[in-house]
Each structure stands twice: as C-alpha cells, then as structure tokens.
Amino acid sequence: MTEERSAVVVRDVRKSYGELKAVDGVSFTVAEGEFFGILGPNGAGKTTTLEIVEGLRKPDSGEVRLLGESPWPRNVKLLPRIGVQLQATSFFDKLTAKEQLQTFGALYGVSAGTAADMLELVGLADKANEQENKLSGGQRQRLSIACALVHDPDIVFLDEPTAALDPQARRNLWDVLRAIKERGKTIVYTTHYLDEAEILCDRVAIMDTGRILALDRPAVLVRGLDAPTHVTLQKGGLSLVDATALDGVDEAHEDEVSLTLSTRRPAPVLSALAERGALDGLQVRTATLEDVFLNLTGREYRA
Amino acid sequence: MTAFKTLSVAMLKGFVRDKATLFFTFLFPLMFLVIFGLLLRDAGTDKTKIALVGDGPVVSALRDSGALEFESFGDENSAVQKVKDGDLPAALIVRGQQLDVRFAQSDQVQSATVVGIINGFVDKANLAATGQPPTFTFAAEKVEDASLKPIQYLTPGILSWGVAVSAVFGSALTLVSWRRKQVLRRIRLAPISTTSVLSSRILVSAGVAIVQGAAFIGIASLPVFGLQLSGSWWLAIPLLLLGTIAFFALGMLVGAFAKTEEAASAAANIVVLPMAFLSGTFFPVDQAPAWLQAVSKVFPLRHMNDGMLDVLVRGKGIEALAVPVAVLVGFSLVIGFIASRVFKWEE
Structure with missing residues (x-):
C-alpha cells in the first residue's frame, strides 16, 4: 500500500514516562477503509500509542500523519474527520441517549437528525429516551461508539470498546463494528481479546512492553507459526493405538471424555477418520493469535 | 450558534434533572431565609x-x-x-x-x-x-435610618450567598466531573472553541442566578416576612450576573486543584462558608468589630452583599453599584486568569 492512500501513518514514535518507555519505537500504517487492531496485554502501550495518534499526547520523537496532516498540536481542521471513543465512557450528566448524541453532535456543528440515525446503527433506537446511567454496560459502550460516529468521521479510534462486557454484549458490539466498516470507515481499535481481533481485524499489530512484535493479517501470523492442528473426537470411536497409527498424526492422547490428535497435515487425517466413520464429536482447533503471542514472547498470554 | 444553543440546553437539562443540585441551589438557601426570617421577625419590637x-x-x-x-x-x-x-x-x-x-x-x-x-x-x-407655657419645645419625627429590619438585610445577603454557592459548586463540580469522565478530552477532540463551551456553562449559571433572585425575593415579599423592595431593585440584575461570573471563576480555580468531586465539594465549602459568615450573609456586618469589617472587605461576597443591600432595600441608585461592580469585575479577571493558568485537561 502506498502512503498517499494511507489513513494513518506512524513512524518510529517514542514516549517515555521517566524510566518507563511506554511506547518504544512504534511504526505502522493503516489503509483507508481498513479495520486495524492493536493488541496486547494491559500495560503494553496500546492506549498511549492510540492517544499519540489521536493527537491527545505529544510523542517524545517520531511522526504521526492522519489523512496527511499532523494531529499535534490540536489540529482543528483534522478534528471533524476523526472520531474518538475513549476508554472511560464519557457522557454529559443526566442526559438521555438521544440527547447525548445531539450534544456531542453539537460539538461538531452536526444537526440533530443524525442522532436518530446513529441510535439505529448501534441498536439503541428503543433506548433513545433512557438516561445514560440507566443503560447496561454494553448499551453504554454502544452509545459511546455512536457518539464517536455522530459527525460522520473518516477514521474512527476505539479504545478497548469490548472490555468488561459479557459475551453476548461483546457479540452485539462486533455487529456494530462490522456495520461501521461497511460504511467505509477506517477503524483503529485496541483490545486485549486476541480471539476477537482475529475475527474482526483486517490486520493486527501485536504489542508488548511498548514495541510492536508482529504486524500482519491474523491468518498470516497464525499460519507462520507452523503450529499443529488439534483434532478432538468423542472418546470410544477410535482406540488410542489406531489413532496413533493414522497417516499424518504426530501425536495422540486421551482423557476421560475425548481423544485428541495433533497433526501438521489435517487433510489425510480427516479423510481417514471419515472413512472409518469416526467423526462423532469432531472439533478442529488450529493455532490462534494467543499461540502467536506465546511464540513471540515466550510466555502465556494474560489479558 | 446552534452548537452554543444545544450545549446550553444540554447543560440546563443536566442541572434541572439533578435533584441534589436543585436542593442546594434553591431550597437550602430558602431554608435559611425562612428560618432566620421567622426567628428574627419580631426582634427589637418588644416593648419593655x-x-x-x-x-x-x-x-x-x-x-x-x-x-x-x-x-x-x-x-x-x-x-x-x-x-x-x-x-x-x-x-x-x-x-x-x-x-x-x-x-x-x-x-x-x-x-x-x-x-x-x-x-x-x-x-x-x-x-x-x-400652668406655664413651656420655655423649650420638643418634637420627635421618624427617620429612615441605616439599621434595617432583619428581613431587609437577610434577603440580599442570602441571595448573594445562594448565587455564590451555586456558581462556585456548579463550576467546580462540572469541571472535575468532566475531567474524570474524560468529557474534557472529548471536547478537546472536537473542533469547538473552549470559549463556546465555557460561555454556555456560564449562561446556565447566570440563568439560575436570575431564577434564584426571583424566587428568594418573591418568598421574602410574602406578608409573613414582609420584605419591602426599593424602586431601584432591578439594579440587582447586573450584580447577579457579575457575581455569577466572579464565583464561577472561583469554582474553576477550585476545580483545577481538586481531583475528585468529593474533594471539590469540600474545598468549595472551605472557601465559601467563612466568606459567607464574614460578608454579612446572616447578620449586618456593620455591627461587627472594626477589624472584622476590614477583613471582610477582602471578599467579593461582601461587596456583592453591600451592592444588593443598597439597590434592593436602601433605594440607592446606580452610583451604589460602582464599587461592587469594580470589585467583582477585578476579581473575575484575576481569578479567571489564574484559573486558566492552572487549568488541567486531564488527571
């Protein structure tokens, strides 16, 4: 991708707080319309990186370009083109969902009509007249995203939008994020849920201790690991000895309920299992971004 | 202009829907007015x-x-x-x-x-x-003197205090809450000028001050309290507005240092309460010892009180506003400048 078509360009950005190097030489570019994820455990430097890109903080060194402009110092020309959802759900006191959107819209000189449209997008149309503090965690998070979108920005920054949500609320939010992408927005978001990033993002940057350890499409990162595929079956369909003897199986083990095979060539293993009619309870688990993280840092991923 | 209007309406709604704020803005000062008004109603009229x-x-x-x-x-x-x-x-x-x-x-x-x-x-x-005609004759006649019936000094005093309290608390708590909830950051990330946001919040406070004035004077004028307004009462309006700005600036200063709403509330009390007592909110300060009167001249609330007394009940004209207006404007400029220097966008 060429830099003229890039929505976000970050070049060797550094930021220290005393001895702590919060961001230690981070570079990446995000294309227009791309869904870009910055992943990593808490304290990896994701939020600081995002704040520098948004123009909320000045980097010690390095360069940031949003749509060809520098976000620091406060660039009033650029601000209408970016939408930011902050980590804390920041709302005005005692206003209803619709009033929050109208008020945030007013900060950008947007007419009141957009508010209803945004509530529809995030699935809160029926909560329009509820006060913000009466909404559930997931609904507040969706409202907060709607507030970031109310002025129809080109780039949307979302900081941990799915943190502290229950699984159902997280999935609802995924639909919202996909809908935003369909509108052609560039999305840059941080998360510490690697599984989620794998599903949503076009490309991800894995961060730890202020550095980017890997940056690519999730599938490419996972494939690059050359990690075995795990095939799990219901116990009793096939004996451990027969399983170990199958062509392509590296290793097999059994517990009280299941039989698990490790393989680097899943195709012959799966067809052999199909021939034997031994596919009951079949689950195939390939490597995930968590395995990538483990491989890169040598330690288990802990969100 | 629409941004300014929408923001003002949003902040007004936030204010009206907050019952605690409404209580401390209207009912709390009114409680003082009613209690002191009733307690002191007959003071000094008992015959021996x-x-x-x-x-x-x-x-x-x-x-x-x-x-x-x-x-x-x-x-x-x-x-x-x-x-x-x-x-x-x-x-x-x-x-x-x-x-x-x-x-x-x-x-x-x-x-x-x-x-x-x-x-x-x-x-x-x-x-x-x-049976002799008197050599010297003597006649007595009533004179409107400087000492007032209690309700006459209570109403201007409690009104000034109520306006000061709601402006200081309003601005300090709004600032701290917005900083904590990162609303300030959101505002900074929007292409709106700080002046628009600030002035819409001040407009709400000013509107509240006018409503406070109408409510307090209305209740004090009930026959049971018997407030007698002078003809120049409308000169209180510029005082209410300038007082709001001055104490709003003070609240911004308090809010710049406080990290939590609780700390802001405590700090605002520490600033406002002693000032209220020393500025003649609950008793006429000209009966206080001379040193105390000198000290009280430091406070903007004292001058606001004096101005309110002069125009609301003493019937003085626009010339009585000169000193209070000068003090309030000067105070606003100095405190506003310091507040803008120590202002913090985030924690």
Whole structure:
C-alpha cells in the first residue's frame, strides 16, 4: 500500500514516562477503509500509542500523519474527520441517549437528525429516551461508539470498546463494528481479546512492553507459526493405538471424555477418520493469535 | 450558534434533572431565609414591661403613650420580688404624688431607659401642673435610618450567598466531573472553541442566578416576612450576573486543584462558608468589630452583599453599584486568569 492512500501513518514514535518507555519505537500504517487492531496485554502501550495518534499526547520523537496532516498540536481542521471513543465512557450528566448524541453532535456543528440515525446503527433506537446511567454496560459502550460516529468521521479510534462486557454484549458490539466498516470507515481499535481481533481485524499489530512484535493479517501470523492442528473426537470411536497409527498424526492422547490428535497435515487425517466413520464429536482447533503471542514472547498470554 | 444553543440546553437539562443540585441551589438557601426570617421577625419590637403598684395621672399618661407596658401588683413586696428574680427590669410604685422606681442593676441600659421614660412623664406632669407655657419645645419625627429590619438585610445577603454557592459548586463540580469522565478530552477532540463551551456553562449559571433572585425575593415579599423592595431593585440584575461570573471563576480555580468531586465539594465549602459568615450573609456586618469589617472587605461576597443591600432595600441608585461592580469585575479577571493558568485537561 502506498502512503498517499494511507489513513494513518506512524513512524518510529517514542514516549517515555521517566524510566518507563511506554511506547518504544512504534511504526505502522493503516489503509483507508481498513479495520486495524492493536493488541496486547494491559500495560503494553496500546492506549498511549492510540492517544499519540489521536493527537491527545505529544510523542517524545517520531511522526504521526492522519489523512496527511499532523494531529499535534490540536489540529482543528483534522478534528471533524476523526472520531474518538475513549476508554472511560464519557457522557454529559443526566442526559438521555438521544440527547447525548445531539450534544456531542453539537460539538461538531452536526444537526440533530443524525442522532436518530446513529441510535439505529448501534441498536439503541428503543433506548433513545433512557438516561445514560440507566443503560447496561454494553448499551453504554454502544452509545459511546455512536457518539464517536455522530459527525460522520473518516477514521474512527476505539479504545478497548469490548472490555468488561459479557459475551453476548461483546457479540452485539462486533455487529456494530462490522456495520461501521461497511460504511467505509477506517477503524483503529485496541483490545486485549486476541480471539476477537482475529475475527474482526483486517490486520493486527501485536504489542508488548511498548514495541510492536508482529504486524500482519491474523491468518498470516497464525499460519507462520507452523503450529499443529488439534483434532478432538468423542472418546470410544477410535482406540488410542489406531489413532496413533493414522497417516499424518504426530501425536495422540486421551482423557476421560475425548481423544485428541495433533497433526501438521489435517487433510489425510480427516479423510481417514471419515472413512472409518469416526467423526462423532469432531472439533478442529488450529493455532490462534494467543499461540502467536506465546511464540513471540515466550510466555502465556494474560489479558 | 446552534452548537452554543444545544450545549446550553444540554447543560440546563443536566442541572434541572439533578435533584441534589436543585436542593442546594434553591431550597437550602430558602431554608435559611425562612428560618432566620421567622426567628428574627419580631426582634427589637418588644416593648419593655415593668411592674406597677398603684395608679395615677402619670401612669395613665404613660399607658396612653404606649412607651411602656405594665404588669400590676397588689403590694410593693411582690412587685420588687419580681425585679429581684430578674423577671422584670423595674417596678414603679405610686403613692399618691410620690412615684418610686426600683430597678435591676444587671441591665443598666434597659433600666436607664425605663427611668428616663418615667422621669420625662413626671417632668411633663409637673410642668402641666404649673400652668406655664413651656420655655423649650420638643418634637420627635421618624427617620429612615441605616439599621434595617432583619428581613431587609437577610434577603440580599442570602441571595448573594445562594448565587455564590451555586456558581462556585456548579463550576467546580462540572469541571472535575468532566475531567474524570474524560468529557474534557472529548471536547478537546472536537473542533469547538473552549470559549463556546465555557460561555454556555456560564449562561446556565447566570440563568439560575436570575431564577434564584426571583424566587428568594418573591418568598421574602410574602406578608409573613414582609420584605419591602426599593424602586431601584432591578439594579440587582447586573450584580447577579457579575457575581455569577466572579464565583464561577472561583469554582474553576477550585476545580483545577481538586481531583475528585468529593474533594471539590469540600474545598468549595472551605472557601465559601467563612466568606459567607464574614460578608454579612446572616447578620449586618456593620455591627461587627472594626477589624472584622476590614477583613471582610477582602471578599467579593461582601461587596456583592453591600451592592444588593443598597439597590434592593436602601433605594440607592446606580452610583451604589460602582464599587461592587469594580470589585467583582477585578476579581473575575484575576481569578479567571489564574484559573486558566492552572487549568488541567486531564488527571
């Protein structure tokens, strides 16, 4: 991708707080319309990186370009083109969902009509007249995203939008994020849920201790690991000895309920299992971004 | 302009929907107004009552004048006993042409008043008995003086205090809450000027101050309290607006240092309460010792109080606003400047 078509360009950005190097030489570019994820455990430097890109903080060194402009110092020309959802759900006191959107819209000189449209997008149309503090965690998070979108920005920054949500609320939010992408927005978001990033993002940057350890499409990162595929079956369909003897199986083990095979060539293993009619309870688990993280840092991923 | 309007409406809604804020803005000061207004309503109007034994023309003249009230006793001993017990300040014993006054030593001012009044009536009776025209004549007439009935100084004082409290708390708590909830950051990330946001919040505070003025004056004017407004009462409006700005600036300064809403609330109290007591909110400050009066001149609330008193009840004209306006504008500029220097966008 060429830099003229890039929505976000970050070049060797550094930021220290005393001895702590919060961001230690981070570079990446995000294309227009791309869904870009910055992943990593808490304290990896994701939020600081995002704040520098948004123009909320000045980097010690390095360069940031949003749509060809520098976000620091406060660039009033650029601000209408970016939408930011902050980590804390920041709302005005005692206003209803619709009033929050109208008020945030007013900060950008947007007419009141957009508010209803945004509530529809995030699935809160029926909560329009509820006060913000009466909404559930997931609904507040969706409202907060709607507030970031109310002025129809080109780039949307979302900081941990799915943190502290229950699984159902997280999935609802995924639909919202996909809908935003369909509108052609560039999305840059941080998360510490690697599984989620794998599903949503076009490309991800894995961060730890202020550095980017890997940056690519999730599938490419996972494939690059050359990690075995795990095939799990219901116990009793096939004996451990027969399983170990199958062509392509590296290793097999059994517990009280299941039989698990490790393989680097899943195709012959799966067809052999199909021939034997031994596919009951079949689950195939390939490597995930968590395995990538483990491989890169040598330690288990802990969100 | 629409941004400004929408923001103002949003902040007004936030204000009106917050019951605690409404209480401290309207009901709390009104409670003081009602309690002090009722407590002090009859202060200073009680007539002195003394014990009386016997009767005569001088006593009749005293009764007609209404200068003293009497409680009659059958004999001298029980009347004097009443004085000894401290229940009545003096006893008047009439034996034909002879009038004796026995008074309590403890309250010399009151005793002297009683003795003076009776003496005056005796002298008058003596003069009348001689049938001579008086050599000197004497006439008394009422003058509107500087000392006021309690409701007359309570209303301007409590109004100024109420406006100061709601402006200081309003701005300090809004600032701290917006910083904590990162609303300030959101505002900074939007292409709107800080002036628009600030002025819409001040507009809401100013509107609240005007409503406070109308409510407090309206209630104090009820017959039970009996506030008498002077003709120049409308000059209070510029004072209310300038006071709002001055105390809003003070709240911004408090909010710049406080990290939590609780800390902001405590700090605002520490600033506002002593100022309220020393500035004549609950009692006329010109009765305070001289050093205290000098100290109180430091506070903008003192000058706002003075201005309010002058235009609301003393009937002074626009010239009475000169000093309060100068002080409030100066205070706003200085404190506003410092507040803008120490202002923090985030924690």
